[in-house]
Amino acid sequence: MSARDCDLLVIGAGATGLAAARTASSAGRRVVVVEAARPGGDCTHYGCVPSKTLLDVAHRASAAREGRRLGVGEMGKVDFPAVMRHVHDVIDRIEQDESPELLRREGIDLLTGWARFVEVSERGTTVDVDGTRVRAARVVIASGANAAVPPVEGLADVPYLTNATVFGLTEQPQHLLVMGGGAIGVELAQAFAGLGTNVTLVEGAPRLLGKEEPQAAAVMAGVLTRQGVDVRTGSQVASVRRGPGGGVVLTLDEGSEVAGSHLLVAVGRRPATAGMDLDRVDIETGQGGAVVTDEQLRTSAPGVWAAGDCTTPLQFTHVGDAQGRLAAHNAFARSSRLPELLGGPGRFDPRVVPWVTFTAPEVGRVGLTEAEAFERYGARARVAVVTMAETDRSRTQSATDGYVKLVAGPRRLAPHRLLDEVVGMTAVSPHAGELAHTAALAMRTRMLAARLAQTVAPYPTYSLALRIAAARLFSTFAGQTWRPARASEDGENA
Numbered sequence: 001m002s003a004r005d006c007d008l009l010v011i012g013a014g015a016t017g018l019a020a021a022r023t024a025s026s027a028g029r030r031v032v033v034v035e036a037a038r039p040g041g042d043c044t045h046y047g048c049v050p051s052k053t054l055l056d057v058a059h060r061a062s063a064a065r066e067g068r069r070l071g072v073g074e075m076g077k078v079d080f081p082a083v084m085r086h087v088h089d090v091i092d093r094i095e096q097d098e099s100p101e102l103l104r105r106e107g108i109d110l111l112t113g114w115a116r117f118v119e120v121s122e123r124g125t126t127v128d129v130d131g132t133r134v135r136a137a138r139v140v141i142a143s144g145a146n147a148a149v150p151p152v153e154g155l156a157d158v159p160y161l162t163n164a165t166v167f168g169l170t171e172q173p174q175h176l177l178v179m180g181g182g183a184i185g186v187e188l189a190q191a192f193a194g195l196g197t198n199v200t201l202v203e204g205a206p207r208l209l210g211k212e213e214p215q216a217a218a219v220m221a222g223v224l225t226r227q228g229v230d231v232r233t234g235s236q237v238a239s240v241r242r243g244p245g246g247g248v249v250l251t252l253d254e255g256s257e258v259a260g261s262h263l264l265v266a267v268g269r270r271p272a273t274a275g276m277d278l279d280r281v282d283i284e285t286g287q288g289g290a291v292v293t294d295e296q297l298r299t300s301a302p303g304v305w306a307a308g309d310c311t312t313p314l315q316f317t318h319v320g321d322a323q324g325r326l327a328a329h330n331a332f333a334r335s336s337r338l339p340e341l342l343g344g345p346g347r348f349d350p351r352v353v354p355w356v357t358f359t360a361p362e363v364g365r366v367g368l369t370e371a372e373a374f375e376r377y378g379a380r381a382r383v384a385v386v387t388m389a390e391t392d393r394s395r396t397q398s399a400t401d402g403y404v405k406l407v408a409g410p411r412r413l414a415p416h417r418l419l420d421e422v423v424g425m426t427a428v429s430p431h432a433g434e435l436a437h438t439a440a441l442a443m444r445t446r447m448l449a450a451r452l453a454q455t456v457a458p459y460p461t462y463s464l465a466l467r468i469a470a471a472r473l474f475s476t477f478a479g480q481t482w483r484p485a486r487a488s489e490d491g492e493n494a
């Protein structure tokens with residue numbers, strides 16, 4: 001049996017593991033990364049990259065078809081196999097930034113195989129990788145997550161797709177059934193519909209995008225329906241069976257049936273923590289098998305940190321990247337008494353994490369929803385909304401679905417309206433993700449919301465809608481002003 005020694009062993013070469021490995025190697029540590037499959041993980045191969053590429057093509061196809069209404073000649077015919085080749089070309093190009101050769105040049109030793117814990121002690125950790133023993137002073141677990149498969153009757157007996165297989169399609173599905181109306185379900189429903197597939201989207205909860213403002217979900221349900229997606233909310237899939245001529249038939253809990261050629265299961269993601277012998281070394285796991293960590297990303301075992309999708313409900317690449325860097329930093333922190341900037345340990349703060357659903361329009365979000373702000377501050381939380389229909393940029397782009405909503409809250413020690421700060425933003429608009437970063441910057445720096453109102457935004461941009469929303473927190477603009485936040489989830493506010 002061969003053996004290796006290193007300063008840091010990272011389990012998983014996804015976005016999180018690579019961030020940890022690169023942080024430690026650039027600080028001069030000897031780093032080994034163990035990866036069972038290919039470097040890049042879900043984001044590069046089965047997640048962000050293929051889904052955003054597919055959405056981009058679908059948006060182009062939809063725009064080309066819509067162009068007829070605006071006086072542009074007929075276009076937008078889709079060659080599905082060529083689209084999928086393009087998706088894989090993009091993956092291949094991005095994969096080059098994570099290749100084993102490049103990692104080696106960065107001083108990172110990539111070991112292919114499956115990691116299992118053998119022993120953890122104050123002196124270090126031993127991990128087995130398909131027969132090779134790796135001894136490491138410190139370990140970061142970054143093993144990611146897999147598609148959850150619900151215990152629905154008959155599901156195991158029919159062919160179904162998940163994010164791990166849907167981007168491997170080479171023939172266009174004629175009718176795609178999507179189970180789950182969260183981020184994956186909504187993005188891929190719009191992508192396939194834009195490419196010309198019939199799509200039925202079945203969501204068990206009363207509305208789509210359950211983590212977002214109800215108004216955002218209502219806008220997206222309207223947009224998808226207009227694009228031809230059959231949106232069934234409040235419908236649980238009770239059972240699944242093969243269709244008579246192939247394909248799949250879903251029986252919904254209210255008794256109706258819906259048939260399609262393909263089924264995509266997109267009902268959430270489960271931390272990938274099985275098969276690593278975590279219990280053998282007393283690494284605590286919690287809900288759904290997630291590795292339990294503290295704010296410094298320490299696990300219950302000495303010398304072992306964990307980060308990214310295997311630990312957090314915030315399953316995003318940028319969170320994995322931030323946590324991976326932090327875990328590697330903390331693993332070699334100079335003293336627990338020093339602040340992070342001077343080499344002490346840092347804490348992960350989940351409050352100011354933006355995220356984006358990359359539909360058209362995008363749904364960008366950071367911080368609290370209106371209802372969450374009401375819960376925290378009561379009616380002292382204030383809300384200002386600008387609709388896309390009143391935004392000149394949206395009018396010039398014929399993209400008037402959606403709105404920007406800014407939520408402001410009082411400062412604890414200076415509770416005066418003029419000193420309110422931004423505590424949340426939801427934007428449903430083109431480029432909403434970019435607005436989410438502006439709002440995140442305002443929150444991270446605890447900027448006065450009034451400063452956002454005072455900052456000149458170029459005309460005509462979507463950022464101007466954010467500035468006008470900020471202005472409405474303090475005055476009346478075009479006849480509209482702020483209102484106190486409400487607990488109501490009735491979707492009537494936007």
Ligand SMILES: Cc1cc2nc3c(=O)[nH]c(=O)nc-3n(C[C@H](O)[C@H](O)[C@H](O)COP(=O)(O)OP(=O)(O)OC[C@H]3O[C@@H](n4cnc5c(N)ncnc54)[C@H](O)[C@@H]3O)c2cc1C
Pocket residue numbers: 011012013014015016017034035036037038039040041042043044046047048049051052113114115116142143144145163184272275276307308309310314315316317318319320358
């Ligand atoms: C369809 C889809 C679209 C998405 N779109 C976005 C988006 O637009 N923006 C965004 O921010 N996020 C998006 N996400 C989420 C994002 O992909 C994940 O948050 C991110 O990839 C998590 O990175 P990770 O490194 O923590 O995990 P992973 O990428 O899952 O990497 C974990 C790696 O660990 C390896 N591994 C696991 N166990 C072992 C073991 N015992 N031994 C060796 N190797 C092991 C796995 O093979 C894997 O490569 C999307 C996800 C999906 C599914």
Ligand SMILES: NC(=O)c1ccc[n+]([C@@H]2O[C@H](COP(=O)([O-])OP(=O)(O)OC[C@H]3O[C@@H](n4cnc5c(N)ncnc54)[C@H](O)[C@@H]3O)[C@@H](O)[C@H]2O)c1
Pocket residue numbers: 150152179180181182183184185187202203204205208209210235236237266267268269313314315316355356357358
């Ligand atoms: N743009 C992005 O950043 C992006 C895109 C895709 C995924 N992601 C990440 O991946 C995570 C997982 O995405 P997801 O969409 O799989 O999960 P999700 O948790 O966002 O949504 C799953 C949905 O499935 C529904 N559901 C559960 N069981 C069901 C059933 N039996 N029948 C019908 N509906 C059912 C739930 O009510 C929920 O609305 C996201 O939360 C996000 O962290 C991010």
